[in-house]
Amino acid sequence: MSLGSSVRLYLLCLLCVLNDQGISITVAAAKTNSQVHIVYLGERQHGNAKLIMDSHHDLLATIVGSKSLASKLMVYSYRHGFSGFAAKLTETQAQKCAELPDVVRVIPNTLHKSVQTSRSWDFLGLSPHSPSSNIIHSSNMGDGVIIGVLDTGVWPESKSFNEEGLGPVPSHWKGVCKSGEKFNARLHCNRKIIGARWFNEGILAEYGQPLNTSKRTEFMSPRDAHGHGTHTASTAAGSFVTNVSYKGLGHGTIRGGAPNARLAIYKVCWNVLGGVCSAADILKAFDEAIHDGVDVLSLSIGGSIPLFSDVDDRDGIATGSFHAVARGITVVCAAANDGPLAQTVQNTSPWIITVAASTMDRAFPTSITLGNNETFLGQAIFTGQEIGFTSLIYPESEGLDPTATGVCESLSLDKTMVYGKVVLCFTSLGRRIDVITASDAVKQAGGVGLVIVSRAYLLRSGI
Template sequence: MASLFQFLHFITIIPWLLICTSVTSIQTPKHYVVYMGSSVSNINGGDDQITETDHLQLLSSIIPREENERISLTHHYNHAFRGFSAMFTDKEASVLSVHDGVVSVFPDLLLQLHTTRSWDFLETQLGMQARGIHKALHSSSDVIIGVIDTGIWPESPSFKDDGIGKIPKRWKGACMEVHDFKKSNCNRHQPVTKLVKLNPVALQGILLAMELIPPQQQPVPESRTSYYGLAGGTARGGSTSTRIASYKACSEEGCSDYLTDPIAIGAFHAEQMGVMVVCSGGNSGPDPYTIVNSAPWKFTVAASNIDRAFQSTVTLGNGKIFQGSAINFSNLTNSKMYSLVSAKDVAAKFTPTSQASNCYPGSLDHKKASGKIVVCVDNDPTVLRRIKKLVVENAKAKGMILISEEEKGVPYDAGVFPFTEVANTEGYQILQYINSTKTPTATILPTVEIPRHKPAPVVAYFSSRGPAALTENILKPDIMAPGVAILAAMMPSTEPGSVPMGKKPSEFAIKSSTSMACPHVTGAAAFIRSVHKEWSSSMIKSALMTTAITYNNMWKPLTNSSNTFANSHDIGVGEIIPLRALNPGLVFETTMEEYLYFLCYYGHSGKNTRSMSSTNFNCPRNSIEDLISNINYPSVSIAKLDRHKRPKVIKRTVTNVGFPNATYTAKVHAPEGLVVKVFPKRLVFTETVKKVSYKIAFYGKKAHSGYNFGSLTWFDDRQSVHSVFAVNVK
């Protein structure tokens, strides 16, 4: 079990989920997964043959005799959980779902797929460079990180195993040569793999295990890495000597989902075995209720920018200059100007003005647009930047200026096509210029990198926001990390127009998403694990959360892309600072029992929780959703505080992992009108007293309606332990 605690697992899917083809007929067999609870309760002791036989017998009980040829398993599971996958009809699935021993039956659905400077930036935010700490940990860190996604490019220099020790004995994988992954790709960074045998109806997942290069001690051979000169520096990660187990289980078409939330079920069993699960929060922002992966046993990550910007300048014929944001490697210069037009002025015949302005597919007249720089607007979210750019490029235009207030902070990679993005204010001036002269002209310069950009971090426009639709009594996202314009090792692109003239395809790319933020948190968690091997996953999670910061590099409160103050539904507790988490002082430890209480409070039956936990756990009689707020989580969320009723009282317990004799004092920051009282106001720890509980009472009589955000900080003369709360007053 101890070795399992050193396996960290991140991404938004689970390896046993399969992809299937959708069908329309209700009686047409399709791919289902049958979930039967924790494997620990397997009465057969985990015997593969008996388990498979039992599953076949169960399947035969629901399939008509005349269709015996359908009695076949796609796969059976008996490691982290018990169950199987097979082909059967919706009606058969319904019958099976109420069978004794079955927790749930669900169709296999598609879930869309959700560096250099970023680690330096996180260290700089703390006001120090701590390479000495990393160096000291080089020999002691041997943490395994699981990556479940579209796979990795094993030939990248980032995965060389120079200076890495032997493969840990606890590693249970095997290297498998399949498709474009060769056994020679396996090394001490890539101990490796197993191909899960699946029927043709299911995606064949490939487990590719490999180690990440020790980021500080063993950088890639050419220490100056970049994306065609941009984002240059030494590519490194966040945890020294960390090994990676990569499982290829997704395609561009998407990744499998499960139950109403299959990821939550798999993550629950991972947590049960000491496996920490870190998930991206989704890229559907900035609207509320868009956060995903919101179960309390998952570490949910939002995305932010770092102090590096990519600038592509627009120069107008009247001499005015605007600083746009984009990545382009065009060959345009200030020495030559090109005709500048609004997209609506080069609209195809019979095309509505609004569609042409937004550069809808088929909306531009190629003859009118050819050779010109076209200005498009971005007030229709149904047409992505990539589509607009392709529309303009296919119209043989010379370049494109996109007016977008929100997305300008997330640089789009246009390859060699002259492209830039400006805010509404600058866009309005450009359109005014077009309308003020008969022959408007402009040019778009290639991208340059702007270091020490301010403000940073800023919440990414695309980062999904809370509260969680599943339950608002758990605050999500948990934390924020760099996810905008991150340099990452990638398979070299051969896509036309992506490689600058005279250059070889790059082994790196600049990407933006919460999936770019997620590995930063995973690396930080691995880093903490390497130092505090005895800590549980929830303790590591708490340490990273309570030491996060809520200010930017201008020492002002964090903001979102529209330059308004960010709240906890945007950033969780704040931006991750890994080095501070090494010594958090106090931690909130959330036990598996509390996660079971969460399931009870949410509405699951005692039978289901017993199956999931392989224990005799019984749900309390008074299980209601409001009680979810009381599980021992590092943050507090209250879905409903009735201003006309008694105050809501929340209990928390903290464990001292710092100096044994310490006294912490409470400091509350609450919005006007919301009264927050903490008792006791002081927490006293000694050699023998390691855990202390406290209560927080929320009074909403005079508070404004809707969510009220604030914080509670416990501090002594050495440490400060920061927690946040979100209270919805009705």
Template sequence: MGFPANLPRSHFETEVIVGMLDTGIWPESKSFNDDGFGPPPQKWKGLCQSNHNFTCNNDGHGTHTSSTVAGREVANASLRGLADGTARGGVPSARIAVYKVCWDRCSDVDILAAFDDAIADGVDIISISIGDGVAHDYFTDPIAIGSFHATKNGILVSSSVGNLGPKRSTVVNVAPWLVSVAASTIDRKLVAGVNLGDGQVFQGLALNTDGSGGTIYPLIYVGNAPNKSANTNALNSRFCAKGSLDAELSRRKVIICDTVSFGYGPQLAGAVAAILRRDGVNDVALEFALPVSVPGVNYSESVLQYANKTSNPTAIVSKSEGVFDKAATYVASFSSRGPNRITPNILKPDLAAAGVDILAAWPPINAEKESVSYNIISGTSMACPNVTAVAAYIKSFNPTWSPAAIQSELITTTYIMNSTKNADAEFSYGAGNVNPVAALNPGLVYDADEGDYVKFLCGEGKPCSATYHRTVANVGTPNSTYQVNVIAPPAGLRITVEPQVLAFESLREKKSSVVKHEGETSITVSAALIWSDGKHNVRSPVVVYTSS
């Protein structure tokens, strides 16, 4: 994601403390080796609690997110040979304080208690890859409440937006004082090869740690193999549900299913591998109960035609491998989308970050993956800690900066994403994909404090205005002049900014402007407002849409 190890590093990075609110941690991981670390910073007021299995993390989620933020360099890390390389968190010299908020579930009480503890303990940044299935009112949402108090105490909170995409208005964690992170792809995708008996070869997405070992097996479409003893017909067996397949016909065969499932049905029926059809977006490699390949629609049709029109069809499904994804970077289909259901005139997500097929530390005692020290998983939960790490990196150079200033840096310096690759445009990726290098030198920042957020809350429920008063602080060079430019204002819509020039004489000097939207539109349209001094381009996305 453009966050190389050789970036300039501040000596203060080791003083930055990131609070991880998650499922706990597996502290024995090599990613959390503390050799060379001194005692905690003097500002740290917390205690290390080891009773009640507090840090034990058997499900792996918290270990994965924590190592993404601050994992030490570990050579030759992989998931059984997949994604082999050096594992490293974004800020490997930073400290992490882990607060276990999820046990059987992630309760509101535990989340709020963890926010209170993290604030009292003296953390600088909080990362929370947790969200409910729907956005809640700010006064009842525990993450909105907890993060408000964190922000009030100078602590930036980074959060995930949820995994309910591509449906619109599914984004969660939408409070304006929160950094809300969507999941984008990386330039490596994991594919499993399929070799058919007639010589056809293709690749489908899947996370196979093994394959059929090069052995050729008979191929069967399970619509032709219903479990009649269980009164199952072809309409059911073709979806490969548990118990729906004829075990005699499926045993030691590669089977074709008409949908994507975890593969328990084929495994129970004795199949050696499966080819799963996916009619919709196919952009994430999933792990299954047996070797699988998930091809695109066209390839699925070719496989089905071969299986049904050949007397003795055969196939091989291979172990996965990483290949270059020339289409990257784009937002994952599962990543929740805007618009913001709670406050429609605040764009959420804020930005996107790598959240697909991410390799990070894993507890080797996990029941589903014993002896696995690094795992590959996807989700906005994986994207959130990448942005958390960039926020911590910024904090290490600017320890006195406010949460809003750091949030502004993250949003206004992103890589611009391509709306042709993302049908929902800003509602999928916000301002764009995080840019760690540019975020360190934004030029201007939009700052805010507790009073601004209180005014915002007091105005909730009132009609939205088309006039916005914005204030920026100069953090670039002392004597600088910025001119505004509105990019691509669509026909029928007029966006004006007054004044159009901001002249600064010193650092931290503040200047204000007024942005007005005029006109009507029946469709969703995108524009951007950019303040530029020739070196810095401070970009803010503008989206106008009709709320249903």
């Protein structure tokens, strides 16, 4: 069998699910004993932000006993787009807050998990080379529009964020670009990235550990240590970058959907536990973004599965986006990749534009040749050095179910049997996480390749 040495050689009908608002968004289970609670007071009653903040401290003081203690326990005051605050409360204190007449609801802080093409926009019919009637031309490619991105931050040196050809910053922008660790506002903000800040009080109160350690890099600034935020920001509004490829594959010009739009970065997700975002931080970013003057908000962050209801009262994204949309700001969220069942769709609030994951009209066909010279065509991305023919093995069980150990989702491998060989496994789901799990198992066992066969494909093909 002629294959390369990479264990991540995914062949035969491997489903690749892409989402132009981000790839693979999942959520950690909500904490029922959350230390931080969000006290939601609904629409703000007037425009004086200082008086609103003072009223939040006064309300909290009635619960905890003093204004000095209230100041210590206050995490955020939401005073621009809506009224409310996040504070460190016991369950008893949270219940007392919920019973006050001015309180709409008290929401336990939840931890969301945010993790993860030069063809996506052309595939959607939004090519700059299309006729002038195309929406991308009529909108002047997003010129004058400010897109706020709530995610893991941004890597400002990326060529996708160059300001070439852009005019002055839109006059309705009232936000700021803040310096921090490895992020200099004077150097890293320009006419493309016009705003950048970060929010981490909520995650710090919940996580209780440093976000930056010797084993895990993080920056106390808008700089992206994870990569997901840079991906989503460039997908939404990245500038034109020519002569781009992935290791020589998929060569072309990349750009965002609105390459002339400006970006306001709100870092709310942090590089811990695979990428975690606190609801308290997300709501603060909503609150500030509404004040800053963004036109569109993009969130590749979702709710928990299973969902509690169509519009969950405990969902900070639904609450924050409601107030944004009420002020004329379009909010776009990812539907997530927990499908394919309909009930797994996330961010279903009717005021949110929810973007589903999709495939694309591009393939990377790769052939595999067996020792009997029979060849099969699959798909893979591999640019390494070929190693020639090697053995192909299928990890068959000796129990009642002979296929039990050959399931990609739960490979059980004998290192002596697998070392130096290519492993064949079957999957019914084709989920990205199952592919990663299988490839990691083969790599740890010393295998040199992995062939994944989709049972659904075999049924459709009559094999």
